[in-house]
Amino acid sequence: MTEDNTAPIIEFSNVAKRFGPLTVLDDFNFTVRKGEKVTLIGPSGSGKSTVLRILMTLEPFQDGRLTLSGMSYHEPNGKGPFKASERHLRQIRTHVGMVFQSFNLFPHMTVLRNVVEAPLRVLGIARAEAECRALQLLDMVGLADKKDFYPSQLSGGQQQRVAIARALAMRPRVLLFDEPTSALDPQLVGEVLSVIRGLAHEHDLTMLLVTHEMRFAREVSDRVCFFDKGRICEQGAPDEIFGAPREARTREFLSSVLA
Amino acid sequence: MMYGYEWDTTTWLTYTTSILPIILIGLTVTLKAAAAGFAIALVLGLAFALLRRSRLIAISWTTAVIVEFLRDTPLLVQLFFLYYVLPEFGIVLPAFLTGALALGLQYAAYTSEVYRGGIEAVARGQWEAATALNLTRMQAYRDIIIPQAIPRIVPAMGNYLVAMIKETPVLSVVTVMEMMGLANMIGERTFEYLVPLTLVGLIFLLLTLICSAGLHRLQKALPKAGIPLR
Numbered sequence: 001m002t003e004d005n006t007a008p009i010i011e012f013s014n015v016a017k018r019f020g021p022l023t024v025l026d027d028f029n030f031t032v033r034k035g036e037k038v039t040l041i042g043p044s045g046s047g048k049s050t051v052l053r054i055l056m057t058l059e060p061f062q063d064g065r066l067t068l069s070g071m072s073y074h075e076p077n078g079k080g081p082f083k084a085s086e087r088h089l090r091q092i093r094t095h096v097g098m099v100f101q102s103f104n105l106f107p108h109m110t111v112l113r114n115v116v117e118a119p120l121r122v123l124g125i126a127r128a129e130a131e132c133r134a135l136q137l138l139d140m141v142g143l144a145d146k147k148d149f150y151p152s153q154l155s156g157g158q159q160q161r162v163a164i165a166r167a168l169a170m171r172p173r174v175l176l177f178d179e180p181t182s183a184l185d186p187q188l189v190g191e192v193l194s195v196i197r198g199l200a201h202e203h204d205l206t207m208l209l210v211t212h213e214m215r216f217a218r219e220v221s222d223r224v225c226f227f228d229k230g231r232i233c234e235q236g237a238p239d240e241i242f243g244a245p246r247e248a249r250t251r252e253f254l255s256s257v258l259a
Numbered sequence: 260m261m262y263g264y265e266w267d268t269t270t271w272l273t274y275t276t277s278i279l280p281i282i283l284i285g286l287t288v289t290l291k292a293a294a295a296g297f298a299i300a301l302v303l304g305l306a307f308a309l310l311r312r313s314r315l316i317a318i319s320w321t322t323a324v325i326v327e328f329l330r331d332t333p334l335l336v337q338l339f340f341l342y343y344v345l346p347e348f349g350i351v352l353p354a355f356l357t358g359a360l361a362l363g364l365q366y367a368a369y370t371s372e373v374y375r376g377g378i379e380a381v382a383r384g385q386w387e388a389a390t391a392l393n394l395t396r397m398q399a400y401r402d403i404i405i406p407q408a409i410p411r412i413v414p415a416m417g418n419y420l421v422a423m424i425k426e427t428p429v430l431s432v433v434t435v436m437e438m439m440g441l442a443n444m445i446g447e448r449t450f451e452y453l454v455p456l457t458l459v460g461l462i463f464l465l466l467t468l469i470c471s472a473g474l475h476r477l478q479k480a481l482p483k484a485g486i487p488l489r
Contacts, residue, residue, distance in 0.1 A: 056391050080314075086396075093393040104388035108406050108485030117402065118392035152484060170392060 009034040009174060009206050010055065015064035017050055017230075024050045025230045028064070034173075037200050037207045039217040039238075042227030043253060048210045052176040055208070056098045057082065057089045068092055068174070097172030101179040103159040105151040105166070111138065112147040115166045123170070130169075137165040141195050157188030161195050168199075175199070177209040189213070196220065214257055218242050226250045266449055274454045278445055282458055285438035289466075292359050292437060293424045299363025300419070304370030308378060309400065311371065329368035334429055337361050342433040358430035366423050373415040377408035407485035410478075417474035421467045438462060 010032040017025040024047045032038055040048040053059040054066065057073070060081040066073040071092060078084040106114050115134035119125045125133075138144045141161035143154075151159050160180055167175060177196065181189040193216050199205060200220040211217055217224055218238040225235040226247070234247040245251045267273040310322040329337070338361040345352065352360065381404050389399035431440030442455035 056387075058387055058390060090393055090395070093390070096391075098387075098391040100384060100388065100391075102384050104382075104384035106385065106388070106403055106407075108482065108487055113487070118394060121398050121402065122393045122395075150484065167391070 007034050008032065009036075009069055010208075011065075011067045012051075013065045015054070015061050015066055017047070017054060017059065017061040023230060025054075025061070028231065030225070030232060032174075032206060032208065035204055035206055036223065037221045038209070039221040039224045040208065040210045040227055041212070041214070041217060041224060041253075042233075046227035047230040048227045049178050052098065052178050052208060052210060055174070056096055056176060057093055058098075068095055094170075095173045096176065097167035097170050097174070098176040098178065099160070099163050099167050099180050101182050103151070103156070103163045103183070105159055105163055107151050110148050110150055111143065111154070111162050114151070114162060115169050118166070119169050134165070134169055137168050138162070140198070141165045142191075155188055156184045157191045160184065160192045164192075164195055164199075173204070174206045174208065177207070177211070179210050179212065181211065181213060212257065214242065214254070226253065228253075266445065268449050268451050271454050274449075274451065275458060278442075278455055278458070281441055281445070282438055282455070282462070285436060285441040285459075286462060288355070288435065289424070289427045289437040289439075292355065292362065292427050292430055292435065293420075295355075295359035296362030296366060296423055296427075297420055299359065300366035300370045300423070301416070303363060303367035305374050305405075307367055307371035308374035311375065312378070326368045326371055329364055334361060334365050334426060335432065337365060338429060338433055354430075354434045357433055358427075358435045362423055362426065362430070366419055369419050370416060373412050373419070374408070376415075377412035378404055380411055381407045401488060406487050409486055410481045410483055413474070413478050413481060417470070417478075420474075421470050424466055424470065425463060 008031045010030070012028050012030040015025055015028040015030075016023070017028070028047070028051075030051065040051065042048055050059060054061050054073075055068070060083070061073075073092060074083040075085065075088050078088070082089060106117065109117065112131065112134055115137060116127070116130040119130040119133070120127060123130075135144055135147065138147055141164055143158060143161055143165070146154060146158065146162075151162070154162065164180075180196065181192050184192065193213065196207075196209070197216075197220055200207065209217070209221070221238050223235060224238050224241040225232045226241060226245075226249070227233065228249050234241065234245060234250045241250065242254065245254060265277065267277045307322055307326050311319050311326065313319045313322070338358065341352065341357045341361050342354070345357075378400075385403055385407065386399060389403045394402065427437050428439030430437055431443065434440075436444075438459050442459040445455045446452035
């Protein structure tokens with residue numbers, strides 16, 4: 001296990017991502033070890049969310065190389081913007097899950113159905129088993145009693161907890177959180193963070209978290225990466241970054257958000 | 260087919276009661292043609308909409324051309340084409356089927372745009388969530404996107420249903436004996452057009468009113484968030 005946990009699960013090498021004339025990531029290098037909990041912080045537009053969206057195959061990237069568990073995102077003769085076949089992308093996605101800022105629950109389905117849908121259709125798990133697992137996960141996020149509710153009947157915090165259960169139901173090895181509490185009323189942030197905090201103890205789960213909750217980042221992450229203008233400007237253990245940042249940009253950013 | 264019927268044109272009331280049975284036979288043909296045509300339009304329209312959104316440019320463009328062609332040529336021309344030209348290529352369809360097909364094809368072009376609008380109106384985050392959960396594109400359409408598009412497209416679909424019902428008389432030009440064709444024929448025999456045409460007009464009015472009321476109720480009954488298809 002110790003050996004396993006030093007192996008990189010995610011490797012960005014010289015990745016470039018452009019939206020038309022706008023360069024979001026430039027010569028980007030970033031490695032995450034298996035089981036590591038990494039928080040990405042930085043000003044908006046610095047490319048943090050783009051990193052997650054590329055990992056989830058929601059965005060293609062142009063140059064460089066990205067691997068997940070040794071599997072390259074681009075295929076040698078891959079076509080289209082993703083330079084890979086749909087089959088290959090689906091193979092990658094089996095390892096990755098994502099929790100969105102705006103929850104993106106399916107509004108026409110009950111909470112339970114939201115959680116079982118993908119295991120049922122994609123993993124081909126039998127309904128009874130899928131529902132049993134879904135209930136365990138809903139119980140874990142404290143919402144088993146809401147299984148027959150529709151998303152619109154839940155608070156934002158409850159919706160986000162369902163979204164976390166839904167992502168976990170696909171048993172990802174890497175779980176991405178894209179500003180999971182940014183759309184929430186302040187009094188609902190805590191309940192979502194405590195669910196994520198619980199997951200941070202999961203030894204095998206690799207977590208990437210984009211957040212503006214600095215205290216939380218300091219508490220749960222193994223490593224904090226400060227993004228600026230499409231690059232990681234500074235990274236290190238939470239205590240280093242928050243306690244003694246070396247870069248001027250980092251200090252500037254932290255003083256502006258912690259003020 | 261009119262032999263054996265006697266029409267009493269002495270007063271408008273006797274005239275009406277004597278032609279009513281035959282007009283009602285025409286009504287069933289009208290209803291069947293509209294139902295068949297609308298069923299074709301609903302299914303084919305969805306197929307057009309999905310094909311037009313295909314990532315393969317060859318498929319999306321071909322579909323776009325077909326849809327534009329169907330939309331921008333008169334129903335009457337399409338109807339004559341199916342009825343008189345196809346047999347020259349050895350494809351002979353019964354008159355009713357030809358009529359229903361022509362209606363269905365033209366309205367499929369209209370409904371495909373309704374579907375397209377409904378599908379595009381579903382929030383992008385829904386696609387992203389479906390992708391993140393590794394659903395295939397087809398699964399995402401069937402289980403996530405189309406169920407949410409349905410409540411949005413019902414009103415426009417209803418308008419097209421009403422429009423289509425009102426267009427069924429055009430089928431009489433290819434010998435489909437629906438209400439209007441029969442009324443016209445009765446008029447030709449008796450030289451009394453007022454009563455049969457008024458009767459047919461009133462029945463159409465009643466039909467479309469019933470449809471509109473039904474659609475209104477359906478719209479209210481549908482959950483706003485969408486309905487799971489399975």
